[in-house]
Amino acid sequence: MKILILGGTSEARQLADRLTSLGHDVITSLAGRTQDPILPAGRLRMGHFGGVQGLCAFLRAANIECLVDATHPYASQISGNAVAAAAATGIRLVRLLRPAWAPLPGQHWTVVRSAKEAADALPRHANVLLTTGHSGLATFLERQDCQFFVRLIEPPNVAMPKNAQLVLDRPPYNLAGELTLMQRHGITHLVSKNSGGGQTAAKLEAAQQLGVVVLMVARPIYDPAEEVETVEAAISALSAAGA
Known part of the structure; x- marks a missing residue:
């Protein structure tokens, strides 16, 4: 066939x-x-x-x-x-x-409907691990009162502003690596899409262990x-x- x-x-x-x-x-x-x-x-x-x-x-x-x-x-x-x-x-x-992922016992997410809603929900001076891909990136970077660590597989077409650092990496990711990344940069907030699957799920467990606030963009x-x-x-x- x-x-x-x-x-x-x-x-x-x-x-x-x-x-x-x-x-x-x-x-x-x-x-x-x-x-x-x-x-x-x-x-x-x-x-x-x-x-x-x-x-x-x-x-x-x-x-x-x-x-x-x-x-x-x-x-x-x-x-x-x-x-x-x-x-x-x-x-x-x-x-x-x-x-889709569902919160495990002890995990608490704030579910939002869009990148705009997620960006608006970030408090001032948040250190944000942004894992939502290229789509909607500009919406987040308008928040110049936050520091972003933008994880992508490929570099974006636009230069990163002073309040953003590019993290180029390809899944799968493991718990030890996610814990190290979040601790190194003092991450306070994780923004993620609910992609599901096991290749990128370790960030959610790392966030739970470190008390990082999770903003989850709904499917x-x-x-x-x-x-x-x-x-x-x-x-x-x-x-x-x-x-």
Whole structure:
């Protein structure tokens, strides 16, 4: 079966590897934001489709039989496009979405709906570990009364102001490293998206141990789709579709 995976996550890469090993023709599409991504098995497509119409055109031209949305939990635009394109073409869509984090005993988060709400919630003179990625970065850096330590995989397109220090690193992160990072910089506040998964969860335990305040940006609301939470469940769903 010919399958298009909208990728960019570790789960997308694992799924592509598994489906390719099972003999399927797999194309993984990456947006191209990361300069040196870890590549999955199978074929690769880089760049945007050009909205719903562009995605529909690609699905038809490539004779795709199943579409898998395995993008980041905050990639709401492409996820919405996937739902619309699947409906327009009649191609089956499976959304692979890892479960969100939930506070463990002793963990207390302030949940906010947006980067703007998170930035507004920071007190003056906060030392902030910012782990929300490139999106919304400028909103936080407008808070010149706070000190930011901005952790990214790739450098941003804008220079860091005096009140911000860039921390370039790639997950997975472990508890010891997160504790060291937060203690070194005297972190008082952690701002995170609820990405889920194990690769970046250690920061939440580190924050709990150190008494760091956690501001958690809630996930977007997704359009309805057939949804699974694991690679194994995705394979089962695709098998039911004839994959």
